[in-house]
Amino acid sequence: MSTSTTIEITGLGKSFGPVRAVDDLTFSVRPGQVTGFLGPNGAGKTTTLRMLLGLVRPTEGTATFGGTEYRNLKDPLATVGTALEASSFHPGRSARNHLRVYARAAGIGMKRVDAVLAQVGIAAFADRRVGGYSLGMRQRLGLAFALLGDPGVLVLDEPVNGLDPEGIKWIRSFLGQLAAEGRTVLVSSHLLSEVQQSVDRVIIISHGSLVYEGGLAELESGPRVLADSPDRAALESALLAAGAEVETTAGGLAVLGLTREQVGSVALSAGAALSLLATENSGIEQAFLELVGEGGSL
Amino acid sequence: MTTVLTDAAAALRAEFSKIFTVRMWWVLLIVLAGYVGFTAGILALVFGGVGGALAGGGNAPQIPDAALPAIIYSIASSVGYVFPVLFGALATTAEFRHQTLTPTFLATPRRGLVLGAKFAVLAVVGAGYGLVALATSVGIGSSILAATGHDTGLGETDTWWLLARIVLAMAIWAVIGVGLGALIPSQVAAIVIVLAFTQFLEPILRLVATFWDWTASIGQYLPGAASDALVGSSIFTSLGMATGQTQSLDWWAGGLVLLAYAIVAGVFGYFTSWRRDVT
Ligand SMILES: Nc1ncnc2c1ncn2[C@@H]1O[C@H](COP(=O)(O)OP(=O)(O)OP(=O)(O)O)[C@@H](O)[C@H]1O
Ligand SMILES: [Mg+2]
Numbered sequence: 001m002s003t004s005t006t007i008e009i010t011g012l013g014k015s016f017g018p019v020r021a022v023d024d025l026t027f028s029v030r031p032g033q034v035t036g037f038l039g040p041n042g043a044g045k046t047t048t049l050r051m052l053l054g055l056v057r058p059t060e061g062t063a064t065f066g067g068t069e070y071r072n073l074k075d076p077l078a079t080v081g082t083a084l085e086a087s088s089f090h091p092g093r094s095a096r097n098h099l100r101v102y103a104r105a106a107g108i109g110m111k112r113v114d115a116v117l118a119q120v121g122i123a124a125f126a127d128r129r130v131g132g133y134s135l136g137m138r139q140r141l142g143l144a145f146a147l148l149g150d151p152g153v154l155v156l157d158e159p160v161n162g163l164d165p166e167g168i169k170w171i172r173s174f175l176g177q178l179a180a181e182g183r184t185v186l187v188s189s190h191l192l193s194e195v196q197q198s199v200d201r202v203i204i205i206s207h208g209s210l211v212y213e214g215g216l217a218e219l220e221s222g223p224r225v226l227a228d229s230p231d232r233a234a235l236e237s238a239l240l241a242a243g244a245e246v247e248t249t250a251g252g253l254a255v256l257g258l259t260r261e262q263v264g265s266v267a268l269s270a271g272a273a274l275s276l277l278a279t280e281n282s283g284i285e286q287a288f289l290e291l292v293g294e295g296g297s298l
Numbered sequence: 299m300t301t302v303l304t305d306a307a308a309a310l311r312a313e314f315s316k317i318f319t320v321r322m323w324w325v326l327l328i329v330l331a332g333y334v335g336f337t338a339g340i341l342a343l344v345f346g347g348v349g350g351a352l353a354g355g356g357n358a359p360q361i362p363d364a365a366l367p368a369i370i371y372s373i374a375s376s377v378g379y380v381f382p383v384l385f386g387a388l389a390t391t392a393e394f395r396h397q398t399l400t401p402t403f404l405a406t407p408r409r410g411l412v413l414g415a416k417f418a419v420l421a422v423v424g425a426g427y428g429l430v431a432l433a434t435s436v437g438i439g440s441s442i443l444a445a446t447g448h449d450t451g452l453g454e455t456d457t458w459w460l461l462a463r464i465v466l467a468m469a470i471w472a473v474i475g476v477g478l479g480a481l482i483p484s485q486v487a488a489i490v491i492v493l494a495f496t497q498f499l500e501p502i503l504r505l506v507a508t509f510w511d512w513t514a515s516i517g518q519y520l521p522g523a524a525s526d527a528l529v530g531s532s533i534f535t536s537l538g539m540a541t542g543q544t545q546s547l548d549w550w551a552g553g554l555v556l557l558a559y560a561i562v563a564g565v566f567g568y569f570t571s572w573r574r575d576v577t
Pocket of ligand 1: 039042043046189190
């Protein structure tokens with residue numbers, strides 16, 4: 001692995017004619033962590049990544065790897081590994097030959113091709129033409145391409161798309177492992193839940209602009225406890241008296257500020273029999289939806 | 299300096315392996331060999347005496363015996379040139395069509411280097427196409443000429459120079475294909491334009507150009523005419539001589555005109571589609 005670098009994006013903007021795809025975006029991605037790059041469909045994730053990789057020319061601003069633009073990197077594939085959303089394969093070429101072509105272009109040995117094919121679990125189909133590959137197999141081949149140069153930085157656009165549960169589990173632990181080795185890992189997704197368990201930090205954009213940059217824990221407003229009782233009014237007043245924030249939802253009362261155990265004991269001392277007591281984990285998802293505009297931005 | 303050279307060598311290796319890891323190259327090559335061999339064989343039979351005797355001698359177009367081998371051998375380029383140009387265009391437009399420009403430019407961010415490597419590699423492949431096309435046109439053509447009692451011309455150095463110029467023409471045609479592919483990224487559009495121009499439009503233009511002196515002086519700059527001038531012999535120019543005005547460039551000028559088409563298409567293609575955003 002070459003030394004890992006920080007991704008630095010400064011004042012980045014892109015207009016496709018009248019469409020403002022990315023607007024004044026500034027953030028950085030540090031080594032040793034998995035960073036999630038989130039936003040609803042059309043938020044500008046792919047466009048941002050393609051600008052970072054020198055494939056799309058920014059209208060304004062810069063995107064660098066430790067100060068060096070992608071096109072000026074001395075050994076691009078050995079510095080940054082990339083798997084972009086679109087399947088960029090010739091359907092008539094085998095997976096092995098696909099990787100060999102770009103290994104040759106980057107001066108990478110042919111042994112490395114076999115190694116990454118095995119690493120992503122498609123060695124058995126490597127000599128089949130890619131045209132017959134399933135979506136999940138293509139994703140894995142895309143990942144193999146990203147790993148080809150054993151890079152210190154990984155930029156992955158929606159890598160979980162099309163993977164089976166087994167594959168999702170595998171990629172989550174794999175990304176964590178890569179970050180633990182000290183690499184910089186940037187993973188985009190339009191679903192928070194998809195990356196929630198595997199990212200250390202998130203960058204959230206909406207309509208091309210940054211809306212949040214930071215840890216997942218800070219994003220969360222705290223877990224909510226759902227509780228209900230046949231005597232809902234009594235339970236509510238007891239909880240309010242205990243200093244909780246209470247919201248009435250369709251399924252019962254959503255309680256903020258108390259743990260599940262505390263809610264239980266409040267109910268007991270108030271003499272309100274509980275018909276429901278559970279912790280709700282969708283706090284982050286809720287915060288995410290609020291940030292990007294509920295129901296997506298389209 | 300050394301990194302530029304190693305980068306260029308790597309880009310060339312990558313472009314070569316792109317060609318030979320997809321079936322297209324030999325599919326087109328087999329069709330080229332069959333088509334050229336068949337045409338050369340028929341022509342050798344028609345002009346080489348068998349057909350002449352069947353037709354009663356008088357009606358067959360008159361071509362001096364000495365020019366016969368050159369006309370038959372040059373079928374490789376005068377008829378076969380569409381294959382390298384088509385292959386060059388297909389190889390280039392495939393990069394747009396299958397979005398392989400993304401991994402290509404990720405591995406080699408210097409886009410000009412990639413296009414230059416494609417030019418060089420397709421020139422070599424085009425020359426290879428030329429050699430295979432000659433193997434059939436000369437192989438079949440000379441056998442028939444010899445069998446019908448004609449001189450095969452293979453004892454003369456002039457004939458071998460002709461064959462060398464045919465290989466050169468085929469190489470340049472493949473490069474023209476790359477330029478066209480960069481200029482017209484849509485694969486379907488590129489194929490239609492190549493076929494419509496080479497098989498239909500240009501033959502008509504070249505025929506019309508023979509009507510007057512002033513058109514003939516322009517007509518010699520058409521790519522097919524320049525190619526025939528470079529080769530120095532062609533079934534079309536030989537027949538044209540009998541029917542109207544033709545002018546032909548010197549062989550080297552023909553070669554330069556042909557190369558100019560390739561370079562102009564490539565440079566325009568580079569500045570239009572090749573440098574564009576890859577989304
Ligand atoms: N080549 C292009 N020409 C015109 N508009 C474009 C182009 N590429 C992207 N856009 C527009 O830019 C905006 C951002 O698109 P982008 O693909 O970056 O979004 P995304 O966040 O990756 O979305 P998704 O989650 O659907 O992949 C969209 O409005 C899109 O229509
Ligand atoms: Mg996208």
